[in-house]
Amino acid sequence: MAARGTQEIVMGLNGNEAVAWAVKQCNVDVVAAYPITPQTIIVEKFSEFVANGEVNTEFIPVESEHSALSACVGAAAAGARAFTATASQGLALMWEILYIAAGLRLPIVMAVVNRALSAPINIHCDHSDTMGARDSGWVQLYVEDSQEAYDTVIQAFRIAEHPDVLLPVMVNLDGFFLSHTLQDVRILPDEVVKKFVGTRDPIKIKVPYLGGREVPLVLDGETPITLGPLALPDYYFEHKMPQVEAMEKAKEVIKEVDEEYARLSGRKYGNGLTVAYGLDDAEVAVVLLGSAAGTVRYVARELRREGYKVGVLRIRAFRPFPVEDVVEKLSNVKVVCVMDRAISYGACGGPLFMEVRSAFYDSPEKPIILNYIYGLGGRDLPPAVARKIFLELLDIAETGRVKQLINYVGVRE
Amino acid sequence: MSELKSWRALPLGTVPLKFSTEFKTGDWRTFKPVINQEKCVKCLLCWIYCPEMSIVWDGEKVSVNYDFCKGCGICACECPVKAISMVPER
Incomplete structure (x- = not known):
């Protein structure tokens, strides 16, 4: 175990609360979520932090999961660090936006509480929901306990925003077995997490129609760009290849981030993969x-x-x-x-x-x-x-x- | 057509290579809006409603940019004085 240079506190948290705590410490600009079933306590807990003024996050309760992820897409495209959470039917309703988030290379982090899909209605744990999303272009990390859920959400922002990756990341935790089960969770001090995740620093891209000028890959009135317009059979395929490359590079990044996180927390999850x-x-x-x-x-x-x-x-x-x-x-x-x-x-x-x-x-x-x-x-x-x-x-x-x-x-x- | 680029040459994040103005969409049209300047009262409702920004107002008169007008007919429908007629393209 690495030496702990930091003072952790131990809290009795369930998986949902552990995720909410991680999000609280990660300087997230926007959280958009559908607040009713199949939503979990993740965003309920997080909305308390917002109401108490403990975070500066813009919290957007929307009318559906389709809108929740759409709002995150908009926020992330404008350069914000965005987070949402969902489960089962909610993830299913996000379907088309999952692919858009990945295609636009938006580093959104989403916690998915793994729950069965209807019919029949169930709400309890299995992996049908996220397995259905396995080809959507999101990085998928599955955690074993609530401590790992906390740790992985923090790591997820670093993985998602890494210039070699720039992909959305799903942190998957088992419904009820983790989401609603109390466990001792070690919480890092705010400033340690803040330093570890840093701020989101958009990469720069060269835009041919701006004379090859380098501009940040964000929607910004100063340097206007268009994201995701029509690409027909002559270019669509080419736009998908960087996603393939990023997913391959993500392997190394996941390992590195886990390694670096271990140095400040003393916790390491195998080789990260x-x-x-x-x-x-x-x-x-x-x-x-x-x-x-x-x-x-x-x-x-x-x-x-x-x-x-x-x-x-x-x-x-x-x-x-x-x-x-x-x-x-x-x-x-x-x-x-x-x-x-x-x-x-x-x-x-x-x-x-x-x-x-x-x-x-x-x-x-x-x-x-x-x-x-x-x-x-x-x-x-x-x-x-x-x-x-x-x-x-x-x-x-x-x-x-x-x-x-x-x-x-x-x-x- | 210009030479097609490798995927490695594309800007990241599905940012296109060209301005949308380089993709002329006027040839999608089957009906063409024609403005009767004598009837036109210059209210600019057509300019507001055009989804393609193909109605041009130069400060004196209203005209249509046929390079991009797709012929949807919204301008003709919204015009309060029926100054725009939709004429079939030949």
């Missing part, structure tokens, strides 16, 4: 996202005490997907079980499973890779189920026999 446990000698491993990683790691620790060589790989960055890292960390494992908290209907497995499995296609050494879909609509993943999964994997490692590639665990037959 993935968090590995027991993978140096593991024969079987579980790969997953979010809060269930805590339960699975707890069971893995128990099993290791009993002499079983088991490991866990938590994917923190789902977009950009850390292909090289995943292959390197799992290449010596015999059997891997990828656990998805979402279904991709009609696909050859869950979204995370498809990523992990195709990452290994070109590797000469590859593990047997199975898919376990779990926890939809807030169904719990108790330690006993995680233990059963590990034991099944160990059995497959020994016999080499796979009964079923894609499994639905915890559902009544």
Whole structure:
């Protein structure tokens, strides 16, 4: 652990409040959010900070999530640091604006409390909402606990606004398991966070029609520019390529920001992209996202005490997907079980499973890779189920026999 | 057509390479607004309502910039003295 040069305070916060606290400390200019269900307490808590005069943020309660993100797009395009929060149906309603925010390269940060999509109406945790947004061009970070939610929101502004990235960032925390569960959260002093995130400094671009003059990439009356007008088949494709490049570069930036943050907080999340446990000698491993990683790691620790060589790989960055890292960390494992908290209907497995499995296609050494879909609509993943999964994997490692590639665990037959 | 540029040569953030005035949209038109200057009372409602800023007011008379007018007909519809007629393009 790095030496802590700073005085942290410990507060009993749930995930929502932890996010609100992080936003409070990040000098955010504009928060636009829809204030009613499926909204969480994130913006409710934040609006208290606004009402109490504890922040100088412009808080815009709007009539829908479509408008919430649109307002953030406008604010960010004008150079503001913008934040919003949503969940499930709300994210679904933001749909078309998600792509616009990414296409315009606006470094908006959004906390998404992961909740199931209707129908039927549910409100509890699964990853269907953000998995649906996986191709929208947003960086997606999934956190394991409320402390990480706090830390990751702070990191997210640095990642989003990094000149190599300039992409919107989604910080995803599991509904109820994190959002509504109380935990000790260490809060950095305001001035430390303020210094870490700095101010948003727009990059400069050369504009051909202004004679190649360098102007800030913001809407500004002094140096007027147009963002996102018509680009037809002759140019649309070209405008998408910088997004591809930025997403690739984001991998390094996520690592660096986590490293730098660790130096002032003492907290580090693996290498920033993935968090590995027991993978140096593991024969079987579980790969997953979010809060269930805590339960699975707890069971893995128990099993290791009993002499079983088991490991866990938590994917923190789902977009950009850390292909090289995943292959390197799992290449010596015999059997891997990828656990998805979402279904991709009609696909050859869950979204995370498809990523992990195709990452290994070109590797000469590859593990047997199975898919376990779990926890939809807030169904719990108790330690006993995680233990059963590990034991099944160990059995497959020994016999080499796979009964079923894609499994639905915890559902009544 | 000018030479197409590589994606690396584009300004970031979907900022276009050219001013919108370089993209002439007048050839989208099927009907063309023609102003009867004798009827025109210079109220400039057409100038206010034109979504393309194609109505030109030079301080003396109202005219149409046919390079950009798409022929939507809003000016003709809004004109209180029916001074604008929509004439089919040949």
